Amino acid sequence: MVANQEAEAGSPGAGTTVDPMRLASRWRCPTEWDRAAAELDAEPLPSELNTVNSSGLFAVVSTDKLSVRYLGSHNHGHDVGVVQAxxxxxxxxxVYYFEMGVKNAGYKGQTSIGFTTxxxxxxxxxxxxxNSCGYHGDDGHLYRGQGKGESFGPKFTSGDTIGAGINYLSQELFFTKNGSLVGAVPKDLKGPLYPTVAVHSQGEELTVNFGKEPFCFDIxxxxxxxxxxxxxxxxxxxxxxxxISHWIVRSYLLHYGYQDTLNSFDLANATDPPASRQNGHREPPPEIYGLSHRKLLRQLIMSGDIDTTFKRxxxxxxxxxxxxxxxICFLLHSQRFIEYIRAEQLEDAVKYARxxxxxxxxxxxxEGLLKESVALLAYEKPAESCIGYLLDAPQREFVADAxxxxxxxxxxxxxxxxSxxxxxxxxxxxxxxxxxxxxxxxNNDQGDAFLLHKEVRSCERSRR
Incomplete structure (x- = not known):
């Protein structure tokens, strides 16, 4: 079947209008991938307490604005020293998470932590x-926009470390005490939420950790x-x-011409891979087209033999x-030029480019790839330059995929x-x-978004 398909290769296929340059988005250099991930997640983080927009019933103890002490009279319910990030x-x-340390629980231990708008x-x-939620130390209750709290967790006092977080995966608020999870409740609050702490009686003093120091809780x-x-x-x-998972992996190997790996995969699984049926007979998947030829072409490009690739x-x-x-001609010619640079044959590279x-x-x-490729000539050590990634294997793989x-x-x-x-x-x-x-x-633009590169890097860090 493969031989017959390869013999018919002179007929134009449906994919003549497809632009293989679109494959380049997969082969960004590591720096570009990191920049893309950073831009995706770029957000200013809470770093200190906002001592301007606050109740004012506290003193800032440290110059870094990460600790406060109560200064109010505690005569009324509104005599609270509350401060947001x-x-x-x-x-x-x-997930987002922060912690506060109860340095001194004071006269009544009415410290609290939570989120407010x-x-x-x-x-x-x-x-x-x-539109606020708080875990209170004097009674261990959780308050969610009502004057009456609900039984939630243990009380906390001097020496305790209390944490508050937002789980965007489950859309919950959660709280911790001394490194252990206390509990979680549905996140019913709308709009931007500010990490918030409060003191409410004489002598109460808190410190806040927005991530500058290691957390007590294993976040x-x-x-x-x-x-x-x-x-x-x-x-x-x-x-x-x-x-289905076996079929998906197998179709990937077929699509990119990894014939040897495909054979090993089938041998290791020793299963009959799924295939479509028509009139009771199995039909080969379209990816099997030209498999042996595509395998050899990939091997040639990955070894840098562009001249033989043109010939085949x-x-x-x-x-x-x-x-x-x-x-395709442009990509192959530019890769041949890059291979001259790799071999340090600069005169041949210049002649080939002309x-x-x-x-x-x-x-x-x-224009972009052409300028970057030619710019390799300007560096004494092109592999160590900002465009040195053109000499790496992913660039060959991009051309091979095209x-x-x-x-x-x-x-x-x-x-x-x-397809x-x-x-x-x-x-x-x-x-x-x-x-x-x-x-x-x-979820109102809340939560993590899937980015394959970021997931791969995360797995690599986990293995290390």
């Missing part, structure tokens, strides 16, 4: 007004457990096709390089042009990304 809690993350009356304990372990708990819910969803394409799929101004890259100077679509997509696009049986660019696994990941952003939008 200088910024609201960040929302683009799975920007319209909160700054002479009231958190939880005593609507990273808590986040991991919450993610695993969310994952367990997903794992319970039954799929109609029992071998001319023999097997001449329509892919028929247009000398095509994207002969094969100069004609692409007027193409705006190629060639792979171009070959798949020549398949006359290819019905969906997009030559992305495997089923990648389309699922793209859908996951969209859904995660939709969920965050549904």
């Amino acid at each position: 200088n910024r609201p809690a960040p929302t683009r993350r799975p 920007d319209s909160f009356k700054m002479r009231r304990q958190p939880g005593w007004e609507s 990273e372990g808590y986040i991991l457990e919450e993610k695993m708990r969310q994952q367990s819910v997903t794992d319970k969803v039954k799929l109609e096709e029992p071998n 394409l001319g023999e097997w799929y001449p329509q892919v390089i028929k247009d000398e101004k095509s994207v 002969a094969n890259l100069a004609s692409f100077l007027t193409h705006k679509a190629f 060639v792979n997509a171009a070959v798949l696009s020549t398949n006359p049986a290819m019905k969906d042009p997009e 030559c660019l992305y495997s089923c696994l990648e389309r699922l990941l793209r859908q996951l990304t969209v859904c995660s952003f939709e969920r965050r939008t549904f």
Whole structure:
């Protein structure tokens, strides 16, 4: 079947309009990926107490504005020394958390911790007004916008460390005491929420930790457990096709021409992979098209042998390089130039650029990669330069993927042009990304969004 498909490669496929340059978004340099992740999660963090917008019934004890002591008379219920953080809690993350240390519980131990909105009356304990929530030390009660508290946890006093957090995964507020979880309640509060602490009787003194110092509570372990708990819910969803995960992995290997790995995968699983049926007969998946050729082309590009790649394409799929101004020709020529730089053959690189890259100077679509590739000539040690990533394996892989997509696009049986660019696994990941952003939008732009690069880096840090 493969031989027959390869023989028919002269027929134009449905994917002739697909732009393989779109694959470049997967192969950003590590710095670009880190910058993209940082921009996605960029939010100013609470760093100190806001001593201006406050009740004023306290003294700032430290110059870093992270500790307060009560100065009021404690004659009335509104004689509260309440103070918010200088910024609201960040929302683009799975969890936000901060802690306060009770340095002195004072006369009545009426310290409290929680979250309030920007319209909160700054002479009231958190939880005593609507759109606020507070855990109080004198009775261990939780107050959620009502004058009467509800039984929640243990009391706290001098020497205790109390934490408050927002779990955006479960949409809950949670509180801790001395490193242990006390409990959680639904997050009914709307709008930006400010970390808030309060003192209410003589001698009470608090310190606040917004993350500058290690927390008493294992917040990273808590986040991991919450993610695993969310994952367990997903794992319970039954799929109609029992071998769907096997099929997804197999289709990925087929799509990118990893024939040897595919054979090992099938041998290790020793299962009959799922396939479509028509009239009672199994049909090979469209990704099997040109598999042996695509495997060899990938191996050639990953080894840096671009000259042989051109030769084999001319023999097997001449329509892919028929247009000398095509994207594929540009990518292969630019990679050949990069391989000269890698081999430190600078004179050959210059000659090759003049002969094969100069004609692409007027193409705006190629301008970025072309400029960066040629700029390698300017560095004595190009591998150590800001564009040294062009000499790394991912750049070869980008070109190999583009060639792979171009070959798949020549398949006359290819019905969906997009399918030559992305495997089923990648389309699922793209859908996951969209859904995660939709969920965050549904939760008023609160919570973590899925970004594959960030998840991979997180796994790498966990292994280390």
